[in-house]
Amino acid sequence: MILTRIRTCLALLCLAVSSHANAGATEWMPFTVDDGHILVDITMAGHPVKAILDTGAEYNGISHAFIKHYQPDLVRAGRTRIKGPFGEDIRDRYNAVDVKIFGVDLELDKLVDLDFGSSENALLLGAGFFDDFITQVDYPNQRIRLIDRDSINIAEYRNVRVEQDAKSYMLLVNVTLNKQEDVWLILDTGLNGGIMVERRIARNNNWLNGDFKTVTTDSVGVARDQDIESFLMPSVILGPYEVENVIVSTPVEGQDLHINTDVGAKEQTGTRIRGNKVHGLLGYDVLKHFVLTIDYERGYMHIGLPEDI
Structure with missing residues (x-):
């Protein structure tokens, strides 16, 4: 159960965003929730897979299961120390990985080799990925969009x-x-x-x-x-x-x-x-x-x- 004190502010916010939508906001993109994680459809290294949106990670990661299953031609960029809530480890890092997300073709660097599920959940995007935009996440309706900060x-x-x-x-x-x-x-x-x-x-x-x-x-x-x-x-x-x-x-x-x-x-x-x-x-x-x-x-x-x- 949720108890609220403010119920009008979101409507005003969305009205303000809508007035700039053509200039500064993407279309709503659906996502799915798997064990609490936000998953969006992407293409990586030519394969249709999914990305996990994780604001609790300051780095971006590539699934070890994806690497093992598809064996893509990746550019290795050394090793790095990673740290989670329960400890740390040393993992490989990769550059120049082709990704298409939110309708945009990108080349991502410094993707850390991580264990975070199946080969289908192939990419982990940390908070820094969204630094250039305002991000709007509608959890109940399972949709997400990016908004230009100038809007x-x-x-x-x-x-x-x-x-x-x-x-x-x-x-x-x-x-x-x-x-x-x-x-x-x-x-x-x-x-x-x-x-x-x-x-x-x-x-x-x-x-x-x-x-x-x-x-x-x-x-x-x-x-x-x-x-x-x-x-x-x-x-x-x-x-x-x-x-x-x-x-x-x-x-x-x-x-x-x-x-x-x-x-x-x-x-x-x-x-x-x-x-x-x-x-x-x-x-x-x-x-x-x-x-x-x-x-x-x-x-x-x-x-x-x-x-x-």
């Missing part, structure tokens, strides 16, 4: 507290958990749960000591897997909205949650970005209710409900 000033409509990491391009969103704790979380469309938070936050608020029933499961990361404890949180407040019964997860006792703020950097939760302390990730189980309009470069975001369009 509209999102600062006039923003209704969520957001900051941006200057190095990784990832957005940090301020969220209130269980009406107890204000935290800064990375906006992560690649997280198939609701919220991943460092264990200290959950422990200090007594969420793991009897307040909520927890379940231990295995979670898959880009570098390695790890056991996590999950529970349902009664209230999560994001901007002018409150979402009830959100899946919240935290690493098991003795494990760390590593926040992906810079490729190769040995950062962990608690790292300060622009003076804000980052405590976890904000994912699909919260975002799925909303239409998101995001200016990655300037660090602005608006959320609304689809019926207001």
Whole structure:
């Protein structure tokens, strides 16, 4: 259930965008949701496949399963250190990969060899890919479009507290958990749960000591897997909205949650970005209710409900 305080702002925003649509906005492009991930149809190295849109990744990746299955002629560009929520690894990197997405032919460089699914889900696009545009993601209607930044000033409509990491391009969103704790979380469309938070936050608020029933499961990361404890949180407040019964997860006792703020950097939760302390990730189980309009470069975001369009 979602409780709202503002219901007209999205309609005004979409009206402003529509007035510039011919000059500055792409057509809506459908996407599918697979295990919480946004998937769009693309062509890569001549093969019709899909791309995962992951605002929680500061790099772009190519699926190891795609490389193994299609054996494309790729230009190897050395190796790089990658880092996920549960650890890090060294992977190959490729340049000059032909991709067609949103009707545009591109040649992408620095694609990291990653394990993120089947050969069909071939490309991972991180937040930096969308830095030149305003991105509008309509989760309930499963569609996405790009808007020229000169067409509209999102600062006039923003209704969520957001900051941006200057190095990784990832957005940090301020969220209130269980009406107890204000935290800064990375906006992560690649997280198939609701919220991943460092264990200290959950422990200090007594969420793991009897307040909520927890379940231990295995979670898959880009570098390695790890056991996590999950529970349902009664209230999560994001901007002018409150979402009830959100899946919240935290690493098991003795494990760390590593926040992906810079490729190769040995950062962990608690790292300060622009003076804000980052405590976890904000994912699909919260975002799925909303239409998101995001200016990655300037660090602005608006959320609304689809019926207001």
